[in-house]
Amino acid sequence: MNYAISHKITGLKDWLVRQVVYQKLNNPLGYVLLLVLAIGLSFALSMLPLKFALLAVAGLFAIPVVVGCFLDLNFGIMVMLFAGFLLGLVAKYTDAPIGTALDGLLALMLVGLLARLIKEKDFSFAKSPISIFIFAWIYYNLLQVLNPWAASKIAWVYTVRTVALLLALYFIACYALNSYRKIVNTVKIILSLGFISALYSLKQEWFGFSYAEMTWLNADEERFMLIFQWDRMRVFSFFSDPTTFGIFMGYMSMLCLVLAAGPFKIWRRIALLTAAVSMLLGMAFAGSRTPFVMLPMGVVFYLVLTFKRQTILIGLLFFMVGGVLVMKSTNSAVVWRIQSAFRGESNDTIDVRTKNREKVQPYIHSHPVGAGLGSTGYWGKRFTPDSWLASFAHDSLYVRLAVETGWLGLLIYMGLLFTAMRTSIRYYFRVKDPTIKTLYLGFSITVFLLALASYPQEAITLLPTSVIFYVMLAMIVRLKDFDPYFQKSPAVK
Numbered sequence: 001m002n003y004a005i006s007h008k009i010t011g012l013k014d015w016l017v018r019q020v021v022y023q024k025l026n027n028p029l030g031y032v033l034l035l036v037l038a039i040g041l042s043f044a045l046s047m048l049p050l051k052f053a054l055l056a057v058a059g060l061f062a063i064p065v066v067v068g069c070f071l072d073l074n075f076g077i078m079v080m081l082f083a084g085f086l087l088g089l090v091a092k093y094t095d096a097p098i099g100t101a102l103d104g105l106l107a108l109m110l111v112g113l114l115a116r117l118i119k120e121k122d123f124s125f126a127k128s129p130i131s132i133f134i135f136a137w138i139y140y141n142l143l144q145v146l147n148p149w150a151a152s153k154i155a156w157v158y159t160v161r162t163v164a165l166l167l168a169l170y171f172i173a174c175y176a177l178n179s180y181r182k183i184v185n186t187v188k189i190i191l192s193l194g195f196i197s198a199l200y201s202l203k204q205e206w207f208g209f210s211y212a213e214m215t216w217l218n219a220d221e222e223r224f225m226l227i228f229q230w231d232r233m234r235v236f237s238f239f240s241d242p243t244t245f246g247i248f249m250g251y252m253s254m255l256c257l258v259l260a261a262g263p264f265k266i267w268r269r270i271a272l273l274t275a276a277v278s279m280l281l282g283m284a285f286a287g288s289r290t291p292f293v294m295l296p297m298g299v300v301f302y303l304v305l306t307f308k309r310q311t312i313l314i315g316l317l318f319f320m321v322g323g324v325l326v327m328k329s330t331n332s333a334v335v336w337r338i339q340s341a342f343r344g345e346s347n348d349t350i351d352v353r354t355k356n357r358e359k360v361q362p363y364i365h366s367h368p369v370g371a372g373l374g375s376t377g378y379w380g381k382r383f384t385p386d387s388w389l390a391s392f393a394h395d396s397l398y399v400r401l402a403v404e405t406g407w408l409g410l411l412i413y414m415g416l417l418f419t420a421m422r423t424s425i426r427y428y429f430r431v432k433d434p435t436i437k438t439l440y441l442g443f444s445i446t447v448f449l450l451a452l453a454s455y456p457q458e459a460i461t462l463l464p465t466s467v468i469f470y471v472m473l474a475m476i477v478r479l480k481d482f483d484p485y486f487q488k489s490p491a492v493k
Contacts, residue, residue: 069109073176076109077471078189080169084464085193089238092216106165106172113172125174128477130423133416138167140412141373144405150372152383159373159404166466173474180482183475187439190468191259194252195275201237201245201282209233230333234287242286244462250291251449253279254298255442261311262438287337290456294449296322301448305428305441353395353456360392360403370406397454397461417451424476431483443476 069076083102117123141163145156177183209217217224227234227242234242256276260269283291296319303315325338363371371389374380377400380390394400402410424447428440450469453459460469480486 066105066108069105070112073109073112073172074182076105076112077169077173077176077186080106080467081186081189081193081464081471084467085197085238087463088236088240088244091240092212103161103165106169109172110165110168113175116175125178125478126171128423129419130416130473130477131171131174133412133419134167134170134473137412137416138164140405140409144369144373147369147372149367149370151375151387152372152379155374155379155383156372158379158383163373166470169467170470170474173471174477177471177474177478180479183439183479183482186471186475190471191252191256191272191275193464194248194256195278197237197239197245198249198275198278198282201235201249201285202278204233204235204237205285229287230337232333235282235285237282240462243288243290243457244465246283246286246288246291247294247453247457247459248465249279249283249286250294250453251298251446253283254295254302254449255446258302258442258445259438263434284334284338287334289337289340290453290459292338294453297452298445298449301445302441305425305444353393356393356395357399360394360399364402364407368406368408370402370404370409373404375404376400395458396456397458400458417447420473420476421447421451427476427480430485431480432485433483436479436483439479440476443472443479446472447476 065079069079080102083105087102141160144150144160145153147156150156177186204213217227223241227236236242236245239245239248253276256272256279260272260276264272280295283295299315299318303311325335328335328339371387375384375387375389376392376394380387380392384390389403392403394403398410398414401413405413421444424440424444428437428444431437431440447469450460450465459465
């Protein structure tokens, strides 16, 4: 009797081993278990409140994504790019701390990078003047906790978290983008997301906003007045506001136009031109003045770098058409907004910003390390509402940095931008591969336009541009490693 029971138990064990180990539950047993698990999970979720049920479902998707980001840093960069684009859209539907969750994901990726570096002990991927300035900028921001003029340490904690982690994304991308194919795929994803954003803005312009978007607009009177101007609604796509979206469309359309002139197949050029036209339309419907100035400045910068007869003639034609557009009378609010950027109708806004900067200049001169991170803007209003800096309308990224980190911090950051532009231009003239040369030309113009747009606006620090900017800096550093000239002569790097 005992022998028969033992024999049956052994047979059952062998059967389970075949079903689970060898067949990996790809059999009727696996299907039944999966069905039972699905029914049980559905029943459990139905017993929970809707909010907790949605969080549980999100967690089921989030866990494999988080694990994937830790194990594959390149996958993590793709997730950060997608999240940067969609965060503004998701924020219109929920007040969940998604931004904090992204900071946590970025911190996890940084831990994954450090674990790899401890094992490999190879830091050559980050050997670049850009890396030196980013290290200096991170270190300087961390030292701001000792700033004697800072009115709130809590504001520093909230601000430095975003600054340090986003800068760390540069090193993560430098390590992860270790092949030419990965860099090209990353550029394709950025362009594709930009094109989708442009198409969605055209949907908003021609077919209207969704119910959730209108609810979000009407929830804040100041927000509604910012977006409803000249008897029309300004589009903002997935983004938080039309200005951020317009600036994004400005430099992305220029990048598409530069790449469309590169050595690519005709269908790729048509796709890039289609994306560029869609982005230019989205930029026009967004109604921000800054991108309208960015575009001709980008064309001038392109002509200076290439300096060919054909491109100069095309540039002259562009400025002739632009001049006609600016001088032409119109009843269109969209066209009038474009014209106002060049005709001087915006002088009132410029005068206000000039007076604000003149007002704060003595403070900047007397505070070389600034008033501390988070002393202006949202965090200033939240943690130091009694300070006059909390209500100061800085507008410009450079003015905010000068106020919060002092003129010393502004010099470091300007050094970073200059080094990034210089490095990209230097590699543009040195690389031999036509495709890589075209990419460097596009990167150089993008960095130039973002540096230019940061004077009247906070262009670089806002999503998704902040993620794109630091990933692009990493691509500037790594792309030349796959050019024949640098592979044959590594000493010139």
